[in-house]
Amino acid sequence: MILVTGATGTIGSHLVPLLVDSGAEVRVMSRRQGFRADFEDADSLKRAVDGVDTVFLLSAPGKTAEHDLALLDVAQHVRKVVKISAIHTGTPGFELTSSWHLPGEEALRSSGLMWTILRPTTFASNALVWLPQIEAGEPIPSYCGDGTNGVVDPRDIAAVAAKALLTDDHDKQTYTLTGPQLLSTPQQVEILSEVLGTTLTTIDISPDQARVSMLAQGMSPESVDFMLKGFEIVRNGGNAVVTDHVERVLGRPPATFKDWAQDTLNTLAAKS
Missing domain, CATH: 3.40.50.720 (NAD(P)-binding Rossmann-like Domain)
Known part of the structure; x- marks a missing residue:
């Protein structure tokens, strides 16, 4: 069980x-x-x-x-x-x-x-928060400048977890799970543009602008500080990490952000 x-x-x-x-x-x-x-x-x-x-x-x-x-x-x-x-x-x-x-x-x-x-690391599915801007044809906010993440498909996290749960091959192991490539927000948006066949843009949001916006949305000051700290780390290259751990466990390369976008957006379109 x-x-x-x-x-x-x-x-x-x-x-x-x-x-x-x-x-x-x-x-x-x-x-x-x-x-x-x-x-x-x-x-x-x-x-x-x-x-x-x-x-x-x-x-x-x-x-x-x-x-x-x-x-x-x-x-x-x-x-x-x-x-x-x-x-x-x-x-x-x-x-x-x-x-x-x-x-x-x-x-x-x-x-x-x-x-x-x-x-x-950062989930590919975090991009779903951009759907309102995509649907409205508005620029997508970019909080981290050209800072990158090794964006990972949640399906790969689940697949690795299944292997660890169902076998003893990964006992007493700590895995850092990433996708296969480093991507900034503008690069992710460029991929979404290709997948959707439309032109999407981004707009750079400064830390001060982000703070005002998040507080106006009702976020607590503590949560805002946490988010801004995370943006700063990424902006300064602190999360530019790619590992081979997904491939080591699954015996195949991790999914790309484009893979995730194609599958997820097609699924959303089919449901709408």
């Missing part, structure tokens, strides 16, 4: 079908559907892990450490945990995301359980 937390999210929605198709018995944990449980309700967590052999652990940002530790506390009987972390966890300059993920990573490594830690 494999327990999948975050089962309805960006990664989980791809992971669950992979596990089911493999013949695995899957328990889907959610606050709204499937096996209903809450990270902040210890009794519900105990019920969620009852009879479970393996756990896919994905906790929401902000309370990640608290939720990771709560689940690990009731899951000492399981054999293996595969945790979704974040790129650069534990690296100087990434103190906030490290504060979310490092406690869970450290607890897992010292737990006596088998484990795999996955540290993905």
